[in-house]
Amino acid sequence: xxxxxxxxxxxxxxxxxxxxxxxxxxxxxxxxxxxxxxxxxxxxxxxxxxxxxxxxxxxxxxxxxxxxxxxxxxxxxxxxxxxxxxxxxxxxxxxxxxxxxxxxxxxxxxxxxxxxxxxxxxxxxxxxxxxxxxxxxxxxxxxxxxxxxxxxxxxxxxxxxxxxxxxxxxxxxxxxxxxxxxxxxxxxxxxxxxxxxxxxxxxxxxxxxxxxxxxxxxxxxxxxxxxxxxxxxxxxxxxxxxxxxxxxxxxxxxxxxxxxxxxxxxxxxxxxxxxxxxxxxxxxxxxxxxxxxxxxxxxxxxxxxxxxxxxxxxxxxxxxxxxxxx
Amino acid sequence: xxxxxxxxxxxxxxxxxxxxxxxxxxxxxxxxxxxxxxxxxxxxxxxxxxxxxxxxxxxxxxxxxxxxxxxxxxxxxxxxxxxxxxxxxxxxxxxxxxxxxxxxxxxxxxxxxxxxxxxxxxxxxxxxxxxxxxxxxxxxxxxxxxxxxxxxxxxxxxxxxxxxxxxxxxxxxxxxxxxxxxxxxxxxxxxxxxxxxxxxxxxxxxxxxxxxxxxxxxxxxxxxxxxxxxxxxxxxxxxxxxxxxxxxxxxxxxxxxxxxxxxxxxxxxxxxxxxxxxxxxx
Numbered sequence: 001x002x003x004x005x006x007x008x009x010x011x012x013x014x015x016x017x018x019x020x021x022x023x024x025x026x027x028x029x030x031x032x033x034x035x036x037x038x039x040x041x042x043x044x045x046x047x048x049x050x051x052x053x054x055x056x057x058x059x060x061x062x063x064x065x066x067x068x069x070x071x072x073x074x075x076x077x078x079x080x081x082x083x084x085x086x087x088x089x090x091x092x093x094x095x096x097x098x099x100x101x102x103x104x105x106x107x108x109x110x111x112x113x114x115x116x117x118x119x120x121x122x123x124x125x126x127x128x129x130x131x132x133x134x135x136x137x138x139x140x141x142x143x144x145x146x147x148x149x150x151x152x153x154x155x156x157x158x159x160x161x162x163x164x165x166x167x168x169x170x171x172x173x174x175x176x177x178x179x180x181x182x183x184x185x186x187x188x189x190x191x192x193x194x195x196x197x198x199x200x201x202x203x204x205x206x207x208x209x210x211x212x213x214x215x216x217x218x219x220x221x222x223x224x225x226x227x228x229x230x231x232x233x234x235x236x237x238x239x240x241x242x243x244x245x246x247x248x249x250x251x252x253x254x255x256x257x258x259x260x261x262x263x264x265x266x267x268x269x270x271x272x273x274x275x276x277x278x279x280x281x282x283x284x285x286x287x288x289x290x291x292x293x294x295x296x297x298x299x300x301x302x303x304x305x306x307x308x309x310x311x312x313x314x315x316x317x318x319x320x321x322x323x324x325x326x
Numbered sequence: 327x328x329x330x331x332x333x334x335x336x337x338x339x340x341x342x343x344x345x346x347x348x349x350x351x352x353x354x355x356x357x358x359x360x361x362x363x364x365x366x367x368x369x370x371x372x373x374x375x376x377x378x379x380x381x382x383x384x385x386x387x388x389x390x391x392x393x394x395x396x397x398x399x400x401x402x403x404x405x406x407x408x409x410x411x412x413x414x415x416x417x418x419x420x421x422x423x424x425x426x427x428x429x430x431x432x433x434x435x436x437x438x439x440x441x442x443x444x445x446x447x448x449x450x451x452x453x454x455x456x457x458x459x460x461x462x463x464x465x466x467x468x469x470x471x472x473x474x475x476x477x478x479x480x481x482x483x484x485x486x487x488x489x490x491x492x493x494x495x496x497x498x499x500x501x502x503x504x505x506x507x508x509x510x511x512x513x514x515x516x517x518x519x520x521x522x523x524x525x526x527x528x529x530x531x532x533x534x535x536x537x538x539x540x541x542x543x544x545x546x547x548x549x550x551x552x553x554x555x556x557x558x559x560x561x562x563x564x565x566x567x568x569x570x571x572x573x574x575x576x577x578x579x580x581x582x583x584x585x586x587x588x589x590x591x592x593x594x595x596x597x598x599x600x601x602x603x604x605x606x607x608x
Contacts, residue, residue, distance in 0.1 A: 060434065063438055064437070064438075065434045065437050065438065065603070066603065067600075067601060081600075084437065085439075085440050085441065085442065086440070088438055088439055088440040089440045091438075093438050095434070095435070098430070098431065098432050098434070098435060099432075099435070100435040100438070102355065102359060104358075104359040104360075104362045104363075105355060105358060105359055105362075109355065109358060112351075113351055113352070113355045116347060116348050116350075116351030116352075117348060117351070117352070117439055117440060117441055117446075118440055119344055119347075119348065119440075145362065
């Protein structure tokens, strides 16, 4: 059984728009427009999309905070809204933009209160807290009230708070928003470690694609409330035609650049001693060995396609029908 | 020999114990959270004490040398000074936590807890009231007798009944505040209802003047028709022994009835609100 099962999940909001001096018209806005999704145990899922695409709305429906307008959702076998308090024991949630900690209490007190709220046995609580303290360097600010923590410190506290009851699924809504490079690395490193352990399913929404590249094997892109891509990052690159470059510096110019066998070559450019191979996908090894056979190599560099570019193009273009191969 | 595998559900008494543990932990946290704001508590005590002198002087002037509304001079002094402290314990005014969290969308975090929001807010509020009993009730109760002749209960059961009445008043007042705040689920903002609540509760709970000054039919209408007298007037009437024991018990029973009714309404409203909730912000 999948940990998360969504079938035709929809959410519509009614907004009132001014239509004259006193008149107001009701208008229906569809935030999530029929999402089908299966997420297996231990998967690390990146859930991305432009602002207003419906990411957070989906997450709120998955955690039981919002009720869907139509469709079905099951998380850990439970119906999120109807079984919300039971589901709360099995999931952890981190919202980058809001705090789940108690503003006026020291971090340590918040953790202690969570132990009682989630009825975690003292030994389990202590073991999980110790692990988080080590991995996230919490000791320096455990006794500081949450309101006095820096954003990076607070986020490390939030992550700990979301994990102390040993959830099966961890939902992360922009966990690195506003963090500096060091804190981002700490958070990513911690999540990667959690992912490696393999027990916890992670669903991550973010605008920082480096988070996704670092953490998620599977990427779901939504736009206008619909899934426009579901697959690996490599599949996304392949589908939207992003290419890798192999740039080689030779000792002396070649009359004709060698054609590597078996590499999905898109184009070769020669500029004196410099050769640039553009590859559709894999094939770096073939290019390098073909070159090494005919010339003395001075330097080789590989330029990876930039996921930001791919996603920017994806957001700008009208959504392709996911059921039809691109 | 065959074996039988049985799944044993955790016993009800263990569940109840754990529920109380969770409730207690939330209350202790509520106590600690409010205990961090000492300057606010000090400022509150000063204000309440100053107003204690004002209200006490006015009421005693009105009473002259006899009784008014069935209270003697010493009973009025106790009514005022304990009332000044109790005001902060039941927290008649100045609570908009829930409305603020609805407006900012932080209420989503409350819904992600394995505890019903009404239960967790109530537990926190009882902890807050515990801290207020020490920091806000004691000072005026100690200052009043230094300057005025006060009334001390003459019957022992009064003390216990007063304690029950105060706790009930806290629960009831919490429920009323929760309902007023919950209007923000529908209107995004509860400032209007909160203003009405502040105006209404001051007069109708017996803070500005004892409700016993009013005509009897109006008193009856207020006690039975609204929860307001049960918030402040009832515990104070119990303490100053304004009525015979049977009436005292009746008043507290009425208070308990209101508390149950209002808490039930809180749960109902919360359930309706969750169905139509729009969480603000991303």
